[in-house]
Amino acid sequence: MTNVKILYSKFDKKAIPELPKVEFGGRIIVIQTAGEADRAVNYLMQFPQLGIDTETRPNFKPGGMNPVALLQVSTPEACFLFRLNRFGLTDSLVQLFTSETVEKIGLSLHDDWAQLRKRKEFQPVNYVELQDFVKPFGIKDMSLQKLYANFFGQKISKNQRLTNWEADVLTEPQKRYAATDAWSCLQLYQKMTELLATRAYKLIEVPEPENSVS
Secondary structure, X not given: OOOOEEEEOOOOHHHHHHOOXXXXXXXXXXXXXXXXXXXXXXXXXXXXXXXXXXXXXXXXOOOOOOOEEEEEEEOOOEEEEEEHHHHOOOHHHHHHHOOOOOEEEEOOHHHHHHHHOOOOOOOOOOEEEHHHHOHHHOOOOOOHHHHHHHHHOOEOXXXXXXXXXXXXXXXXXXXXXXXXXXXXXXXXXXXXXXHHHHOOEEEEOOOOOOOOOO
């Protein structure tokens, strides 16, 4: 008999620190030039599905927003980190975003597209927004960390989120964090697709806390 996956409508934030940490364990390739980007995209175009995410150098001024500094594109085994602050958004990357044969998977992907389009205009096609894709499960928590904890029982660390993504050299923790975010989107999509097909899950409705503060 198929094992039934227990899911929660809301995942307890206090339980996340106690979960085992997950990190992308594959190969990470940092892309520094437009030429390297073209070659990387040529390789990535052969995959049917890719995980997508972006990082931006924090701006702590009210209303301020820096351009996207880093684009992460992950296969199951390798993640490419495109340093857009070095060479901008190439025509090859636009080709990837508009490809009808390569499915792009991300979370808050609409926001990523909007920020990427500030670098160069394009109309993305064939992509999956995980915050929409998860709705049939009845899950109300939409953050990447809570979704991953819910589906896999593991913790994605967010310690590097507010670091400088335009630094001359990205640190190893930065690279691992960035790769994990893109790769985990791909993992979530594949797990969700499997569970939706098999119906081998049960949702536990978690009541809203009384006198909750929004």
